[in-house]
Amino acid sequence: MAKTVxxxxxxxxxxxxxxxxxxxxxVVAVRxxxxxxxxxxxxCPKGVAMSAVHHDPDRLRTPxxxxxxxxxxxISWDEALALVVExxxxxxxxxxxxxxxxxxGNPIVHNHGALLLRKGLMTALGTRNSFSAGSQDTSPRFxxxxxxxGSSFAIPVPDVDTTQYFLCIGANPLVSNGSFLTAPDxxxxxxALRERGGRLVVVDPRRSETAREADEHVAVRPGSDAAxxxxxxxxxxxxxxxxxxxxxxxxxGWEAVAARLPTFAPERVxxxxxxSAATIERLALEFAGAxxxxxxxxxxxxxxxxxxxxxxxxxxxxxxxxxxxxPGGALFSSPAIDIVEILRRIGGDGHGRxxxxxxxxxxxxxxxxAATLAEEIETPGEGQIRxxxxxxxxxxxxxxxxxxxxxALAGLEFMVSIDIYVNETTRHADVILxxxxxxxxxxxxxxxxxxxARNVARWSPPVVEPEPGERADWxxxxxxxxxxxxxxxGIPWLDRVLRAAxxxxxxxxxxxxxxxxxxxxxYGDRFLPFSQGLNMRKLRRAPHGIDLGxxxxxxxxxxxxxxxxxxxxxxxxxAAIGVLEAELARRPDPExxxxxxxxxxxxxxxxxxxxxxxxxxxxxxxxxxxxxxxxRAQVADGELAVLQSRVHExxxxxxxxxxxxxxxxxxxxxxxxxxxxxxxxxxATQPGVSANDWTDDQWVESVVGQSILNGVPVRLRALS
Ligand SMILES: Nc1nc2c(c(=O)[nH]1)N[C@H]1C(S)=C(S)[C@@H](COP(=O)(O)OP(=O)(O)OC[C@H]3O[C@@H](n4cnc5c(=O)[nH]c(N)nc54)[C@H](O)[C@@H]3O)O[C@H]1N2
Ligand SMILES: Nc1nc2c(c(=O)[nH]1)N[C@H]1C(S)=C(S)[C@@H](COP(=O)(O)OP(=O)(O)OC[C@H]3O[C@@H](n4cnc5c(=O)[nH]c(N)nc54)[C@H](O)[C@@H]3O)O[C@H]1N2
Ligand code: SF4
Ligand SMILES: [Mo]
Numbered sequence: 058m059a060k061t062v063x064x065x066x067x068x069x070x071x072x073x074x075x076x077x078x079x080x081x082x083x084v085v086a087v088r089x090x091x092x093x094x095x096x097x098x099x100x101c102p103k104g105v106a107m108s109a110v111h112h113d114p115d116r117l118r119t120p121x122x123x124x125x126x127x128x129x130x131x132i133s134w135d136e137a138l139a140l141v142v143e144x145x146x147x148x149x150x151x152x153x154x155x156x157x158x159x160x161x162g163n164p165i166v167h168n169h170g171a172l173l174l175r176k177g178l179m180t181a182l183g184t185r186n187s188f189s190a191g192s193q194d195t196s197p198r199f200x201x202x203x204x205x206x207g208s209s210f211a212i213p214v215p216d217v218d219t220t221q222y223f224l225c226i227g228a229n230p231l232v233s234n235g236s237f238l239t240a241p242d243x244x245x246x247x248x249a250l251r252e253r254g255g256r257l258v259v260v261d262p263r264r265s266e267t268a269r270e271a272d273e274h275v276a277v278r279p280g281s282d283a284a285x286x287x288x289x290x291x292x293x294x295x296x297x298x299x300x301x302x303x304x305x306x307x308x309x310g311w312e313a314v315a316a317r318l319p320t321f322a323p324e325r326v327x328x329x330x331x332x333s334a335a336t337i338e339r340l341a342l343e344f345a346g347a348x349x350x351x352x353x354x355x356x357x358x359x360x361x362x363x364x365x366x367x368x369x370x371x372x373x374x375x376x377x378x379x380x381x382x383x384p385g386g387a388l389f390s391s392p393a394i395d396i397v398e399i400l401r402r403i404g405g406d407g408h409g410r411x412x413x414x415x416x417x418x419x420x421x422x423x424x425x426x427a428a429t430l431a432e433e434i435e436t437p438g439e440g441q442i443r444x445x446x447x448x449x450x451x452x453x454x455x456x457x458x459x460x461x462x463x464x465a466l467a468g469l470e471f472m473v474s475i476d477i478y479v480n481e482t483t484r485h486a487d488v489i490l491x492x493x494x495x496x497x498x499x500x501x502x503x504x505x506x507x508x509x510a511r512n513v514a515r516w517s518p519p520v521v522e523p524e525p526g527e528r529a530d531w532x533x534x535x536x537x538x539x540x541x542x543x544x545x546x547g548i549p550w551l552d553r554v555l556r557a558a559x560x561x562x563x564x565x566x567x568x569x570x571x572x573x574x575x576x577x578x579x580y581g582d583r584f585l586p587f588s589q590g591l592n593m594r595k596l597r598r599a600p601h602g603i604d605l606g607x608x609x610x611x612x613x614x615x616x617x618x619x620x621x622x623x624x625x626x627x628x629x630x631x632a633a634i635g636v637l638e639a640e641l642a643r644r645p646d647p648e649x650x651x652x653x654x655x656x657x658x659x660x661x662x663x664x665x666x667x668x669x670x671x672x673x674x675x676x677x678x679x680x681x682x683x684x685x686x687x688x689r690a691q692v693a694d695g696e697l698a699v700l701q702s703r704v705h706e707x708x709x710x711x712x713x714x715x716x717x718x719x720x721x722x723x724x725x726x727x728x729x730x731x732x733x734x735x736x737x738x739x740x741a742t743q744p745g746v747s748a749n750d751w752t753d754d755q756w757v758e759s760v761v762g763q764s765i766l767n768g769v770p771v772r773l774r775a776l777s
Contacts, residue, residue, distance in 0.1 A: 063090050063600040064517035065502060066104040067167035067495045068661055071234035071241040072505050073099050074601060077108070077496070077520040084108035084496065084520060094513045094602035096241035101234060102671065103661055107496060109668045111521070115737055116477050117491035118524065129479060129489065129736075134526065137488050138533075142540040144471040144487070145182070148444040154183035155414070158433065158442035161189040161424070162450020163662055169501045170531025170567035171448065174545055176405060177552070178534055179423070181543025185411055186433060186442050192426040193455055194356070196761040197364035198237060199421055200408045204627035205372055207617035209406050209422055210397045212237055213372060213387035214508050215351040216608060217246050220385040221255040222343065222350035226282055226371065227357020227767075231266040232656050236355045240510035244270070256347065258340065260285070261357060262653055263681065263723050264716040275340070276718040278331030279651045279768030282354065283363035283637055284321055285330045285337065286370035290377050291318040292341035299377050307612070308376065310626025317634050320641075329641050331718065345378045349385025357653065361767040362640070365760035366633040373625065382612035389615040390608055392506035393514040393580045393591055394571055397615070399503075403548075408761065409629075414440045418762035426762035427456040428754045434465040444471040448534075453481040454663040454729055454747045457764045458704045458754035463732070475533055479736035480664065481729065481747075493527035496520040501571050501596075514580070515602035516568070516593060531567050545570075568593060580605060629760050636759045650686060651721050652702070652769040654748055663727035666740040678728040678745025680709045682773065683717040690773040700724075702751040702771045709746050711773075722773065724748040726766070 059080045066073045074093020078086040087108050089100035110116065120137035121129035132140075148156050159182065165171045179187060191199065199209035215223060217240055228236060230243035240246055247257055247270055259268040260275045260282065268274040277285060293299050294315055304311055323334035330337070344350050354371040358364055372381065380386030400406040409419040415436045418426045425433075430452065434442045445466070453459045453466070459481075466472060466485040474483035475490045483489050492498075500517040502509075523529070528536075535545055544552025545565045555565050572593040576582050582590030596603065616623055659671040666672050680700065682692070692698040694713040699706060700722075709724065717723060729747025730740040752766050 062518060062520045063093070064496075064520055065500050065515055066107065067164070067500060068103050068107065069234050070236050070239050070505055070508070071096065071099070072239050072502055073104055073241045074515070075100060075104055075107070079521060082521050084111060090601060092601040094515070094604040095239070095509065095511065099242035099245070102659055103665060106665065106668045106671055109670065110665065111494060111496045113667060115667055115739070116494070117479065117489060118527070120491065121489050123487050134528070137490060138536055138540060141473045141488050141490070142537065145444055145446070145473075145541070148470060152443055153440065155186050155440040156443045157182050157184045158186040158188065158430065158445045159184065160427065160430065160445065160447045160450045160452050161187070162448060162452070162455070163190040163194070164449040166504045167495070168449070168530055169503045169571060170498065170529060171534060172503055173567040173570055174531055174534040174538065176403060176547035177538045177543055177545045180547035181538045181541035185420075186440075187424050188427045188430050188452070189424040190450065190455065191421060191424050192428065192762065193360065193764045193766060195237065195359060196421040196426070197359045197758065197763050198368045200365050200761045201368035201372065203406070203408045204630055205369065205623050205625070206615055207624070208397050208400070208615065209408070210400065210507050211389065211615040211617065212508050213375065213381060214238055214390060214510060214608060215353040216385050216388050217250065217510055220250065220349050220351050221253070222347035223247070223250055223255065223257050224260070224340075224344060224350065224352040225257065225267060226260040226352065226354035227361070228353065228355035229261070229265040229267045229656065231270060232658050237508045238353065238510065239505045239508050256343070262718040262721040263655065265655070275332055275336065278329065278718070279653050279721055280362040281326070281330040282358045282361065283367035283370050284326040284641060285332065286352070286367060286374050287318060287321040287634075288323050288326050288330070288337050289341035289344065290370065290374050291321050292323065292338050293345055293377050294318055295322075296342070298342070298345045300379055303379065304376065308623040308625050309620070310624055313626035313631060314373070317631070320638050326641060344374070349383065350378065350380055351375060351386045357767055360654070360764065362758060362765050363633065363637050364758050364763050366630060366637055369630050376623065382610055384610050388608035388610065389612055390507055390509055391512055391579060391605070392509070393512070393578055393605060394501065394503055394506055394574050395578055396503055396507050397617070398578065399574060401617070414438070418757065421761050426757060426764065427452055428757050428762060428764045430456065431458065431462040431465040431754060434469060443469060445469055447472070447474045447476070447482060447486070449476060451480045451482045451663040454727055454749060456754070457749055457752035457766065459729070459747050459749040460705060461754060475530065478664065478667065479733060481733045484733055484736070490533050492530040492533060493523035497523040497527065498529045499568055501568060503571070511607055512605035513602050514575070514591060514596055514605060516596035518597075535565070633760050646770070648772060649770045650773055652748070652751060652771045653721055653723050653767045655723050655725050657725060660725060660727055666728070666730060666743065667737040669739050672739060672743045676710060676743065678710070678725060678743070679712040681714040681717050681723040682711050683719045683721070684713050684715060685719050686722065686773065687711065687713050691775045692773060697776050699774050699776055700751060700771055701774070702753065702769060704753050705750045707746060707750060708776055722771065
């Protein structure tokens, strides 16, 4: 029987509403949902490809165990879970709890069940060796918000639909569809901005797809955004364009920062930033003079050498120009299910509460920087990682010096992965536990509700029924957690209550927990029978979601510091200014090129290359090189050339492109599928190379230990 199911896409942060047509439990068509309250009919080729992933014959459908010959053999769930728990407990008994490591990959952020079980699982394991995609993604943004506002998830969202001046730094929303800016159809929104007379300025070492649509492209030198932004703030301070009285009412520590700004005067940083002093000055004055304006920075900035300072400086510029909390500026959401509030209640928010064993790098939101994972596995001593659990991740391709990690994983005593594919990372696992996957699970926006350009609340039903025996991610995690002696809450007394309640037929589910959060939240019905407020039942009756209105001005509600003021002078950020000052004095090696990353519409990090429609056509994993740099290295368009960094030397196909700022080369990440070829037959046809073979695990950002994946020094030469 045919049916149509409306559901949020869980692939990227745009969170588009899709319509799935289903016949006999098979998806036969995927279309945009024109009535979705958030996306209003937007879709991209990846969203349409969700059905191809779901029905991919290479996808794992039952637990598998690796045999001595390296082949994966099916085993039963009970056998698999019992084996995993036995081995993890054994490693813990012999070597202590920290001997078990965990890596949580990107898709967890779209998975409310797994997110809610994270604390329970980590408590049951008792390890501090948790790693995640955060240190390749948002940890700098989280730490900046933690210090500024007292909450890592107090994330300002650009008011893209009303602003008159959008300063977009190190982000390519036309391709990525927005990051920490959940606003489907960025192309349409940025066109609308220009049609209403607004200005789009893109700061990027490459003339990206977004830069091509912009009024102005500023081809910054990689890694120098923090200097550029502090320089712009300096211009506003020096020209007396800052409303000091207002600033001092809402923030503390301005004097300490202001004292540091003269180092960043435009003429002093112009060379290092690669942008003329006159341009920096003009950009600052235009930003402050526009009727409304907002600065927004993402991956290009978070993953460069000064990511935390630059994320902080983005907000500082917004604040100094009076744009934080102002209409058309940087606003905060008011979500129905509020991650800030959830973390405030259950704990877990924070930064720097413990450090990694080998290099002393700090945790952020409970996770240590993944740049130190390989050495934590390789370095003997108490607390050495000997067993690893990975969930929805592929750190061999996504974290720096992936080849080292690949070797380290091969030396583990035991590894278990929860994933739908055998990939470059999970191929090392002794056991792989595959979930029924997204389309067979229900969905609630939790993380991205925090960064939506409009407040909406949605619940999505599963599109298909799981096949007999299949389990949702959260069911796998819960089973593991319980077999390890823990419970879903990760709070001993509460888990005891939940266990007792089960005897009376109560079964914990993540969605029921979120119902509680929803009902007691700002829009909730508070369990009152005739209330107009929200509960899950109401969301279920609204298949296209419920619109809760535009983002509201003001920032006070998101400032959680006890004094209710923004803190501009946290010591780690002032120290980071010192690190940047020291680097400004360094003269770069004229032979060196700086490697940066990019994304493409048909890619999704490291894992959708087994969908034929997404990899067909021209080769995408190519190194973009400016013609002048190519001439110097004596390499021609379309040739293989040798790319060399501190950690790796290997060949890569070159494409000449005047999009690149001279001295900068660009390679997308997430490719390099040769080692997973036996299990991903489509990806095997276009394996590409992994950008993270060249990035350096020993070179990390100073505040959070973020992986530096943009601005990596490399050399290029002809393949002789
Ligand atoms: N199609 C597609 N969409 C995706 C993803 C995907 O893989 N494919 N991944 C999703 C994920 S997980 C994320 S986090 C988001 C990320 O979304 P975005 O933050 O928009 O990231 P990118 O598209 O990589 O764009 C980063 C830009 O920064 C530039 N850049 C590099 N170094 C620097 C620098 O030092 N300074 C400045 N100013 N710019 C620099 C690069 O040239 C690039 O154009 O995208 C999400 N959406
Ligand atoms: N050089 C460079 N490196 C980067 C970046 C960059 O810009 N440049 N970007 C970084 C960023 S922003 C990110 S987010 C990371 C991402 O890197 P990772 O965290 O390693 O995640 P992915 O590459 O997205 O791999 C996701 C894995 O989860 C599996 N999977 C998909 N859906 C599900 C699910 O619902 N359940 C389970 N259990 N498994 C699932 C897929 O099969 C795949 O194996 O890469 C980072 N690496
Ligand atoms: S833009 Fe992102 S959320 Fe929207 S359909 Fe594409 S992958 Fe899915
Ligand atoms: Mo990401």
